Amino acid sequence: MANLILKNLYKIYPDNVTAVKDLSLEIKDKEFLVLVGPSGCGKTTTLRMIAGLEEISSGEIYIEDRLVNDVAPKERDIAMVFQNYALYPHLTVYDNIAFGLKLRKIPKDEIKKNVQEVARILALEDLLDRKPKELSGGQKQRVALGRAMVRKPKVFLMDEPLSNLDAQLRTQMRIEIAKLHKNLETTFVYVTHDQTEAMTMGTRIVVMKDGLIQQIDNPQRIYDRPVNRFVAGFIGSPKMNFLEALIIEQNGRIFAKVADSLLLVSIARGQELKDKGYLGKEVILGIRAEHLYGKGDLLARHPECILSGRLEFTELRGSETYQYVKIAEIEVVVRVDSELQVETGQKVKVGFNMSKIHFFDKE
Ligand code: ADP
Ligand code: MG
Numbered sequence: 001m002a003n004l005i006l007k008n009l010y011k012i013y014p015d016n017v018t019a020v021k022d023l024s025l026e027i028k029d030k031e032f033l034v035l036v037g038p039s040g041c042g043k044t045t046t047l048r049m050i051a052g053l054e055e056i057s058s059g060e061i062y063i064e065d066r067l068v069n070d071v072a073p074k075e076r077d078i079a080m081v082f083q084n085y086a087l088y089p090h091l092t093v094y095d096n097i098a099f100g101l102k103l104r105k106i107p108k109d110e111i112k113k114n115v116q117e118v119a120r121i122l123a124l125e126d127l128l129d130r131k132p133k134e135l136s137g138g139q140k141q142r143v144a145l146g147r148a149m150v151r152k153p154k155v156f157l158m159d160e161p162l163s164n165l166d167a168q169l170r171t172q173m174r175i176e177i178a179k180l181h182k183n184l185e186t187t188f189v190y191v192t193h194d195q196t197e198a199m200t201m202g203t204r205i206v207v208m209k210d211g212l213i214q215q216i217d218n219p220q221r222i223y224d225r226p227v228n229r230f231v232a233g234f235i236g237s238p239k240m241n242f243l244e245a246l247i248i249e250q251n252g253r254i255f256a257k258v259a260d261s262l263l264l265v266s267i268a269r270g271q272e273l274k275d276k277g278y279l280g281k282e283v284i285l286g287i288r289a290e291h292l293y294g295k296g297d298l299l300a301r302h303p304e305c306i307l308s309g310r311l312e313f314t315e316l317r318g319s320e321t322y323q324y325v326k327i328a329e330i331e332v333v334v335r336v337d338s339e340l341q342v343e344t345g346q347k348v349k350v351g352f353n354m355s356k357i358h359f360f361d362k363e
Contacts, residue, residue: 001076001223002029002063002064002154002187003026003027003028003029003064003065003187004025004026004027004050004061004062004063004085004155004187005025005026005027005060005061005062005065005093006023006024006025006026006027006046006050006057006059006060006061007024007025007059007060007061007062007194007196008022008023008047008058008060008181009022009023009024009046009056009058009059009060009061010022010023010057010058010059011042011045011046011054011056011057011211012057013270014225017146017213018044019042019045019050020045020046020211021042021210021211021212022059022212023042023046023059023211023212023213024213025206025213025216027187027189028096028187029187030185030186030187030288031187031188031203031204032178032181032188032190032202032203032204033187033189033190033202033203033204033205034048034190034191034192034197034198034201034204034205034206034207034233035189035190035191035192035206035208036053036191036192036194036195036197036198036202036205036206036207037193037207037208037209037214037234037332038191038193038209038234039193039246041209041210041211042208042210042211043159043191043192043193043206043208044159045211046191046208047080047157047159047191049061050078050155050157050189051073051076051078051080051145051157052071052072052073052076052078052180053073053080054090056069058063062309063076063077063078063154064154065156066127069134074153077153077154077155078154078155078156078157079147079148079149079151079153079155079156079157080148080156080157080158080159080349081144081148081157081158081159081161081172082144082158082159082161083159083161083163084164085132085140085141085143085144085164085350086144087140087142087143087144087147088132089129089131089132089133089161089176091123091131091132092128092129092130092131093119093127093128093129093130093131093132093135093143093146094115094119094129095104095199096132096143096147097118097119097124097143097146097147097150098111098115098150099147100147101115101150101151102337103259114150115128115146115150117219118146118149118359119146121149121180121183122142122143122145122146122149122176122313123142124142124143124146127139127143135226135287136174136257137164137165137166137169138165138169138172139166139241140163141162141165141173142173142176144161145161145177145180149180149184152159152189153186153191154186154352155187155188155314156184156186156187156188156189157189157191158177158189158191159191160189160191160192160193161177161190161240162177162192162197163192166289170197173232174197174201176199177190177191177201178200180199184205187223190202195234195236195290196235196237198219199219199222199223199234199235200219201295202218202219203218204216204217204218205217205218205219205222205235207231207234207235208220209234210232210264212299213226214227214228214230214279215228215231216225218349222235223235223236226240226286228360228361229242229286229360229361229363232286232358232360234305236288238289238322238333240286240287240288240358241286241287241288241289241292241328241330241332241333242284242285242286242330242360243258243284243285243287243328243330244253244258244278244282244283244284244285244330244362245257245258245263245282245283245285245359246281246283247265247273247278247279247280247281247283247359248262248279248280249279250262253265253270253272254267254269254270254273255281256283256357257329258307258328259307259327259328260333261306261308261328261351262304263277263285263304263306263307263354264304264305264354265354265356265357266355269354269355269357273279273359277361278359280288280363282362283359283360283361283362284359284361284362285357285358285359286357286358286359286360286361287332287352287353287356287357287358288356289322289332289333289334289335290335291352291356291357292332292333292334292335292347292350292351292352292353292360293334293335293336293350293351293353293354294323294334294335294340294342294350294351295337295340295351298351299349299351302351302354304352305351305352305354306349306351306352307327307328307350307352308327308347308348308349308350309325309326309328309347309348309349309350310326310345310346311324311325311343311344311345311346311347311348312324312325312327312331312344312349313325313344314342314344317337320335320336321335321336321337321340322334322335323340323342323348325348325350327350332350334350
């Protein structure tokens with residue numbers, strides 16, 4: 001159990017690759033914090049600096065209010081779980097889990113007790129005599145978790161621990177790790193490039209891009225109130241729709257003009273746009289698939305919040321149906337009721353829930 005403070009962290013690799021830029025973050029005791037972002041944004045580097053496996057170029061790391069910059073990895077009381085499991089192939093599951101404790105010269109019966117407890121929690125009791133090659137991917141991952149858990153670390157660091165598993169197992173392990181976090185009541189810092197994992201597992205999410213923190217918030221707020229276009233596009237599936245729009249005022253009302261059509265902006269949002277200085281400017285209008293609709297009566301009720309397009313493709317996902325509609329050369333994805341059946345190539349109307357739109361600077 002521990003809180004963790006990262007202060008103005010920088011990592012500059014040889015050849016002047018700045019992998020992490022001025023990263024400051026407070027991770028609370030018992031929190032499940034997820035670092036998420038595309039490949040190469042500095043997630044692994046950040047984790048390795050916390051673990052002490054990577055030297056810090058500048059900045060400070062505190063674990064439980066103790067500056068650990070010069071503290072060796074094994075004295076940081078941290079356990080790291082890697083993507084490739086890093087199990088010893090010649091050792092049994094039991095010995096893999098016990099390895100760290102044996103190194104610490106812990107008495108044999110105590111080791112046994114701890115390994116058995118961990119094996120029980122992770123449902124590995126029947127597998128203790130097996131070698132890694134006799135295990136499935138999910139079982140190997142549980143052994144890797146077991147090896148981290150048995151040391152009772154103050155902080156767990158996990159670097160894409162599920163990325164080698166197939167989709168179904170990944171979903172299952174996601175839940176298992178979240179449960180484990182609940183049971184252990186320990187601080188977790190979890191790294192992934194997968195926004196679904198971040199959204200479902202994290203109590204807080206840190207979105208990174210190019211070594212910089214973009215946004216820190218709980219999953220719902222990241223989803224509802226992304227601070228910029230990058231976060232908006234990265235979080236959520238299907239991806240948020242983006243359309244170029246010109247903000248104009250006509251007869252005292254504010255409209256977003258997309259191609260040659262107008263969308264009426266609510267008074268409150270219109271004022272917000274004015275305050276931001278967007279009037280008369282080109283912006284990026286963002287809207288999620290679930291905030292677009294294709295239904296007749298809703299369309300009739302909000303005639304000033306509609307754009308026309310052509311249906312390109314319908315995707316059935318079982319629980320949901322998505323229409324891909326081309327509006328002004330841009331394809332947008334619309335979540336529709338499954339009974340709404342339209343032939344590909346037909347003209348369709350797309351309704352906008354204008355209270356759910358986002359506006360971003362056009363770069
Ligand atoms: P992520 O885990 O988010 O994919 P990394 O932390 O692995 O990102 O890498 C961040 C950046 O640092 C990338 O541009 C990567 O190429 C670079 N990088 C990572 N490790 C090294 C290294 N040992 N030497 C030089 N550059 C590195
Ligand atoms: Mg990585």
